[in-house]
Amino acid sequence: MIIEQITTLDFSEGLKKTQTVIVPLGAIEEHGPHLPMNTDILHAYEIAKKAAEKLTVFVAPPINFGVCRSTADFPGTITIRSSTLVAIVLDVVEALYNPGIRNFILYSGHAGMNHVAAMLDAADQIMKRYDDAKFSVITDLELTDAEFFKLVETPADSHAGEIETSLILSLAPELVGELPEPDFPKFPKPLLVKDTRKYWKSGVWGDPKKASKEKGDKMVNILVKNLIGLVEEISR
Numbered sequence: 001m002i003i004e005q006i007t008t009l010d011f012s013e014g015l016k017k018t019q020t021v022i023v024p025l026g027a028i029e030e031h032g033p034h035l036p037m038n039t040d041i042l043h044a045y046e047i048a049k050k051a052a053e054k055l056t057v058f059v060a061p062p063i064n065f066g067v068c069r070s071t072a073d074f075p076g077t078i079t080i081r082s083s084t085l086v087a088i089v090l091d092v093v094e095a096l097y098n099p100g101i102r103n104f105i106l107y108s109g110h111a112g113m114n115h116v117a118a119m120l121d122a123a124d125q126i127m128k129r130y131d132d133a134k135f136s137v138i139t140d141l142e143l144t145d146a147e148f149f150k151l152v153e154t155p156a157d158s159h160a161g162e163i164e165t166s167l168i169l170s171l172a173p174e175l176v177g178e179l180p181e182p183d184f185p186k187f188p189k190p191l192l193v194k195d196t197r198k199y200w201k202s203g204v205w206g207d208p209k210k211a212s213k214e215k216g217d218k219m220v221n222i223l224v225k226n227l228i229g230l231v232e233e234i235s236r
């Protein structure tokens with residue numbers, strides 16, 4: 001049940017069958033010269049919708065804005081403060097809890113550290129408020145398994161590389177441009193840098209040229225399967 005596509009009556013009827021929701025999150029941020037800036041939202045929302053085709057679960061509209069650090073200097077990235085994301089998650093969960101949702105899977109296609117920390121912060125705050133609610137805070141990583149990583153050829157593939165390019169080739173191939181060369185940026189650790197683009201020209205972290213639609217189809221299937229497993233577990 002895709003919440004933005006059903007009526008309030010459908011929602012009430014649906015609550016008799018399930019009290020579980022997947023809330024997709026993501027970010028609008030640069031994803032190299034070849035992937036759309038909604039890459040993280042697009043794949044999380046599509047994977048959630050595919051799961052909802054196979055079992056009864058609510059899927060909330062995605063929370064489109066996220067907390068971005070390393071990509072923040074690239075034109076078009078729209079980052080929000082961690083406190084803003086915490087506030088949005090708290091409000092969305094409360095609005096879904098009130099009519100009767102009890103199990104919340106916060107599933108982010110964007111895995112920036114500050115972003116995930118804000119999601120966890122929000123979940124921690126709400127868990128204390130509601131005794132009868134269950135929460136899971138995940139990124140794609142928690143939905144991967146050994147079978148998934150057998151498909152990946154690039155070590156340390158992390159942003160707009162083999163994995164994300166394969167996912168978008170599977171889910172929205174019309175949005176994928178010419179695949180760029182691999183890049184593995186080196187930042188002066190442990191220092192924090194103000195101008196990330198000085199160290200990272202391409203906006204790619206990994207090897208997009210290793211991506212394919214076939215790999216993407218298999219990756220999507222695995223992520224959907226493991227998300228369904230999580231829905232079943234949290235709904236028990």
Ligand SMILES: [Zn+2]
Nearest residue numbers: 039040160164
């Ligand atoms: Zn991404």
